[in-house]
Amino acid sequence: MRYVKRKELILIVTLFLLLQVILQIFNVRLVTQINSVFWILIIYYLYRNSKNNYTRLSSRFYLDKMVIISILYILIYFNLGFVFGFSKSHFSHTFSGILSNFFEIIIPIIGIEYFRNIVINKNRSNKLIIWLVTIILILFEIKFNMLLSNFDNKEQFFKYICSIIFPLIANSILYSYLTLKGPCIIVLVFRLLERVSILLLPIVPSLDWFMTGALGIITPVLIYLLIKYKLSKQEAYYKGRTGKKDFNKVSYVIAITLSVFVVSFMLGLFKYEPIAILSDSMVPTYSRGDIVVYEKLSSEELKNIRVGEIIVYKIGNQNIAHRIINVDKGLGSVFYQTMGDNNNDPDLRKVTPDQIMGVYVFSMRYIGFPSVWLNDYFSEEKAKVETK
Amino acid sequence: MKNGKNILIAGLLVAIMVMSVGYAAFASQLNLNGTTTIDGEWDVEITAIKASNVTGDAVAGTPSYTASTATFNATLKKPGDAITYTVTVENKGNIDAKLNDTVFTEGANGSPAIVYTHTDPAATLAAGDSTTFTVTTTYDASYTETPAITTKTITGLIEYVQAD
CATH class of the missing domain: 2.10.109.10 (Umud Fragment, subunit A)
Incomplete structure (x- = not known):
């Protein structure tokens, strides 16, 4: 019985996704509002129908780490402005503006992560469902009208794909991984702290498309490695000496250092x-x-x-x-x-x-x-x- | 106790962040440029520039544009020559925009014989809409001889922000 319900839910979300893609091409404003209302309904439905909150390992352990990672990320992000320059935020800071941004931008994020949490945690062993949900949610967050409006100019399209779509895919995969390992609150903490600070602060670093893309891809990989490393340490602790070592620290450190170096080199940060x-x-x-x-x-x-x-x-x-x-x-x-x-x-x-x-x-x-x-x-x- | 320590760390980090951003906002030597940053929701950009009206012997160079700048070069040969360029601004994002500021400034040591006028783009630009504005440069018809300097740089800043 429960299984049918879950299946139906995924079906509803997928159908709405299709509807949204079609609607996006015609009327943007209406779509963002319908989108928010839809996610409020989903949150309400999920809240009413799911009693148990799956928490594997220590959720506290995660939450602490994630809050610090999020704040560090925001710090690094905003301080990049000292290298690349700042520009005024284009988001409205009036009361009604903040309210409408909360409704149209924050609500869908909460809905998406809540939905991801419920579906993934009820299908922990089913990799197919986990990937399916991740792909559906990636498609949900792609703004197809923005993608299409950049389509007529190959250069703009390329930049849009690199700076918006690639980071979106990398992040969504990270969120699914984090959800698999802990409660959805840790993903929400990261996403909301990042979004809210960008929406509320009066200035933002003016990063070009390359830096935006590089940061958007490297950050989720870095967080993934960090969490994986902490987990492998935790598991090794429980398993004692018999625990097999599946985390090759050196190769990851080399890979990350190399990619940070390449990005900085391409950006001209060196002599x-x-x-x-x-x-x-x-x-x-x-x-x-x-x-x-x-x-x-x-x-x-x-x-x-x-x-x-x-x-x-x-x-x-x-x-x-x-x-x-x-x-x-x-x-x-x-x-x-x-x-x-x-x-x-x-x-x-x-x-x-x-x-x-x-x-x-x-x-x-x-x-x-x-x-x-x-x-x-x-x-x-x-x-x-x-x-x- | 551990919880208290974590709150302390978080609080400190937030304080540092607020301070550094605040510093950036108020430091006078800092150059705040009005360029749009790429964002998942916001995308207001220049999508075209073309010479729309040529008067006299004026020659329009090939104009170019990026998302946040439009550049043109015009050759005005005699007094009365003029060229009008039309710039298109498009809101490709999902957020309605309003015109916050329009500032046109002349570069130093520009020719007094070259004068310019401009129109403003639309005051509001709903998501999906586009607007145009024009910049007209004219070789002042009252000049009878070639001035010593024959070039002028004009920088226009068109700033859109989220409409409430």
């Missing part, structure tokens, strides 16, 4: 930064598809650039890495004449010191090709738009 080479103008030093790593220079170091060095500079939206063949020193101004090793003529426009991003250090073969292909793909799209 060295990479760019992908789009043309063959510098063959044989480096060619299309290579990665050139350049060293960023201070205004003092800029003065020491000599003829023969390869500089990376920016003209408009384009990054170019060519060799200096001449330096013109005029009245208080310096111009660098550049040329590609493989070109017959010098570059048309001379480079001014403020356009220089850095000086070539070394290059790596072929690993820039994915970036080059993506760039080709996006610029094709741009060319199409411009010629329209």
Whole structure:
């Protein structure tokens, strides 16, 4: 009897999901409100019909850890603003604004997590149901109207997928894992602290799409590893020496350190930064598809650039890495004449010191090709738009 | 006792957070830029810019845009030349927006011969809607000779926030 009820519930939620996807394309405002009402009904229904709260292991143990992890995460997130700059929050801070955000954003989160908790904890051993619920809830949280409105511009679409959809998938899988291991309150603590602080604080760090995506993917992986590590320690404690060691700390530490390093490197947080080479103008030093790593220079170091060095500079939206063949020193101004090793003529426009991003250090073969292909793909799209 | 310790840790962390954010909000040297951050709910962005009206011998360069900036280059050859650019702003998110601020500032050392006017985008922008505003640059018709400086930079900030 109980099983039928659960099945029906999943069916209702799935049907509503389909309805929501269709509705989203027509009227956004209405959908967010219907969505909230729907989740209030689900919360009420689940509350009335489920007596036992499954709590495995120590829920207190989890709650303490999760509160600290959440606060640490929020701290790190907001302090990233000191690196990337802050921008004013676009969320309303009037009483009615806060109330409507609570209704339209917070209520569905509570509903989703409560639903996840009930279904997963009643099907602990059924992996299929757990994955199914996770996928349904991922689809629930994807804003299909926003996804579709970005669809006509390939570049925007790519950025949207990377910064919103990938983190959403990673997070949802983490939430299911946490729910499997403990009560839903720990997921709610994390999600609500994060959402509420973003909704209420007057300024937010202005992270670009890459940082938003990287943070959104690395954070859930990190939390997953942390909880898994704590659990394996706890289990080893209970099992004593016979407990098998299934958590390879070293490899995880290496993986995390490496991904944090790669992200920081790509973002240009270090003195060295990479760019992908789009043309063959510098063959044989480096060619299309290579990665050139350049060293960023201070205004003092800029003065020491000599003829023969390869500089990376920016003209408009384009990054170019060519060799200096001449330096013109005029009245208080310096111009660098550049040329590609493989070109017959010098570059048309001379480079001014403020356009220089850095000086070539070394290059790596072929690993820039994915970036080059993506760039080709996006610029094709741009060319199409411009010629329209 | 353990519970009390945890509350203390949590309280301290919250205090640090509030302080650091507060510091950021009030520090005068901090540059608060109005760019929209990507968010799961909010997405108001520029989606097009095009030259809509060309007067005289003016030549419209190819305009470009990102989600939060629109850039154009116009060549005005003689007094009376003018170009109007139309910028489209779209609310792709799920939250209704209202216009909070429109600030147009001229860069230093711009040519006095170049004048500009602009219209404002819609005061409210419901989720799913779009609006346009125009910027017109004109070579002042009262100038009879070529001025010493022939360029000017104009920066416009269009800030949308959540409508109550």
